[in-house]
Amino acid sequence: MNQKSFNADKLKEYFLPVAVLVVVVLIIPFAFLPQVNRIRFQAEELGKGKERLKLLEDKDNALLAMSLEELLATRSAVLTALPQSQDLARLIVGIGRIAALSEVGIKSMDFKPGKVATESAKEATSSVKQNTDSQPSKQDSKVKGELEFNVSVVGNINGLQRFLSLVEKAKRIFLVKDFSATSEETSLNITFKLNAPYRELPKLSDINDPLPTFSTKEEELFSKLDRLFIDYTNIIIPPGKVGKDNLFR
């Protein structure tokens, strides 16, 4: 009996430390640890936010430093090399000029619209399929096209060499896939398989995508295109009315 009253007295005497102990023990799991977790989460979010802000600042500053006029001038030069569409009229004129300068006679030019159309259709359907995906694919921004065609010419070995040399240095890029030549009496019948690539406008990327840098590799290429490559396709095609207003008349 005495022992019990003694314990109760002792408990009363140590009420404050015991209460503090209980409060601390309760505060740590129910208030302190959740708070620490929230702080950790918010600090991570803050870090991500700072990173994104840095990225946006860099991108914005880079864009501010650019001149739209200069960019449009550069783009115009690049579009000569790699247009957004097949641009057949200029392409045919270019090949004609190159053939004339090489002193070879064009026998025929054989374009393959069926193949190109099929490829375009494939690209179109694949892009539609990609667009249905919830995650935007980086492939979306790179739509390329190829226009393969054969050019048959008559000439000699010098003409063959010169034609190849001019084609390789033409500002409108023609890629020689292969060629074959067979002699016929005094001349060579030569068939070139060429590819005139074109590339559609890339789709605008996400605002969070960093701006790529214009490296020395691209600068060198642009400089070479400007200095060494010759434009054989610089003709003015007057804008005219194409197609029919009413298909039923």
Add this chain to the structure above:
Amino acid sequence: MAETDINLLPEITAVEVKEGVFRKKINVAAVFVLLVVIAVLLGAFAYRGIILLQARNIENEQKKREESIRNQVEKELVFREILDKLNFLSQELNNTPPYSKIAAKLNIIAKKSTVSINSISTSAAGEVVLGGEAPTSDTVDKLVEGLTDDTKPGFSSVDLVDLSGSVADGYKFSIRIIFPDRGVLVEDESEEF
């Protein structure tokens, strides 16, 4: 008459005094711990507040920058198009065989040799097949020697695939050449026609 208290149980008193001091210290320590815990908790709240404030500032700044970037969307599109096209061109031009240089080399060799080359065919895999006629087998040997010399562009493999004919009628030959070089971007000012 003065009255004096006499402690008859000094050991018990000493224990009580010690217990009293201990209890006081424990209480002070408990209050101190409680204050520390409360301070830490308040500090945590304050720190969260600072983080939230910073996050709000960053969010506002992000919105400003996003707006500015959206206003320059034309620049970005044009810039990306330029880079995209230049990258593509660089890749394609660096992977295309230098056919004009190959043709130039074949032209020089054919002029030096007495053989007549009747056919040339190439493939994108880097293979050239030459077909022609030669008055003697020695002239074919010389042609092969010319093709295997060290001048650029170098051919990595020159194989005489077929040689048929006779001393009286002359020989027909077929040679397969592999050229490993790629790229039409190399500046060469020495090209003359």
